[in-house]
Amino acid sequence: MERVRTSPRPHWQAKLEEIGFPFHTEADGTAYWDESAHWRFSHAEIETLEAAAEEVYRLCEEAVGHVVTRGLYEAVGIPRWAAPAIEASWAERDGRDMALYARFDFAWDGKGGTPKALELNAETPTSLYETAVAQWCWLQDTHPQADQFNSLEEALVERWQARKQAFPALVSQEEAVHFACLMPHPEDEATIAYLQTLALRAGMTTKAMPIQAIRYDDASQRFLDDAGLPIRHLMKLYPWDWMIRETTGRELVAAAAQGRIRMIEPAWKMVMASKGLFALLWELNPGHPNLLHTALDRTGFPAGSMVVAKPLLGREGSNVSIATLDAAGFPVGQPIAQTEGPYVDEGWVYQAFTPLAEADGNHAVFGVWMAGDKACGMGIREDRALITGNTSRFVPHMIAPG
């Protein structure tokens, strides 16, 4: 793999806006979409990433099963009372509570080692549109003969079709899928609209609405949309672990447990989305070539290890720090990198540090997308800093011809 500097397309901002992606520049004027460079991979490298993602996803599914069958919810930061929804949905994971998507973050420098999974964003993965559409359009404009690790859109339409087939009432269009996110929130609304587009292409009736407008009727025990109609299928771009702690969280758990509402992602994804899952992954598969030593306890690392501390339920690279630990697991000196944020309440997970691909002072995380258990695309985020956050730049990629 290599990072290749290139001239941005003339009028690249207008080109992105034309395809419905106005979010190319941060509020402070710095680039979010960055086509002043791209990453170039060999076919073999892409196949390595693809295989690693599918392998680790399989391990993640096993680990979720381990949590569910043993009731290890506390270990992954989930309250026990949410278990009925998790267990009911897990039992139907191959049918009516199938997964839609997820995104791995992989660290890999391509210098002989294996790709290491840093985490799995199993519930509300970001950068979907950039990956599926914006970088594909970039490739068509700049390297139309080249290939890209990117069948994300087709794979997601297939997932919607599979879901539809599991519900006769979706086939007949008697029932609809509601798409909800925080509104106003231009980026999330755009993502929701894109997912809605793909569901429509799979032949479903859809409706988008603010998640804040969802109502609950105690008499009928139903969740209702802003027109008073029952919500039977809810795609929410909003984490489960927040919803269950909000006003009608327990009602949601009960409704999902009884199949009165089908959630996308289903409740079992709550377990898969916990960063604590990676501690369990290491415990179940110690030394696996695609995993890093990860633990809920920082005393198990050899003295002098460089370790990354992340909140169990953190997001967007918030509240992450990287430091060297002594034999007792205490940091030696100041962290070499640290981010602030709101996620300080639910415990921590510790993971052995591994270098990201680096070029010209840019550190790149390879986001491998999953549709169900199939790897189907990649989006790359770059940062000058060691910790990738929500302002890290999105950089397109291609597979070198030949």
Added chain:
Amino acid sequence: MKRSRTVAALLLGGISPILFACGEDNPEETTVYPSVEACSAEMPASDCATAFTAAREEHRSSAPRFASREACEAEMGDGACTPANEGANEGSGSSVGNVFVPALVGFMIGRSLSGGNHAQPVYFDRQGYARSGNTQISQTPLPPQRRDEVRQGSGGVSSSSGSYYRPGSGSAAKSFTVTTSGRSAGFGSTGSSHGFSGS
């Protein structure tokens, strides 16, 4: 590994292509237009007129049908329905009596590889669900907040085309209220304070 060439683009800046083809060759492209005029701004007026005619034919043959205006408006929205035979060709000989259908709010044009066009009628229902007749293809996902703009836009040409939705043209004194029972579910409060945007 390489995917097909058409990707769905979003409807952020108003009525724009919903299926956007990148690069030089455009194997498939679908656009939704609220009016022939809006369409003519982007492609030959004759193509627009042809597409509109085709969408209208599709509309006549496959629009959801209701036994009364009330039943239609209950599902599709106040003033959103017209008698099914309005604007029908004089010589068609079809007399369907008191059947009501949702008015078109726009039409979509797809360009196929063979060079031919295919057109689809577009509707919104009362609750903002996007539909395209009874057909499973080419349904348009306009965000709910856009539908009033679209209706307004299409209303602008209603006088000339005679078969679009006309704001306020529904029968008088028809009010349909949807019961909003229940209480707020309270979702979104955590994210509103955190400034959530995924992971």
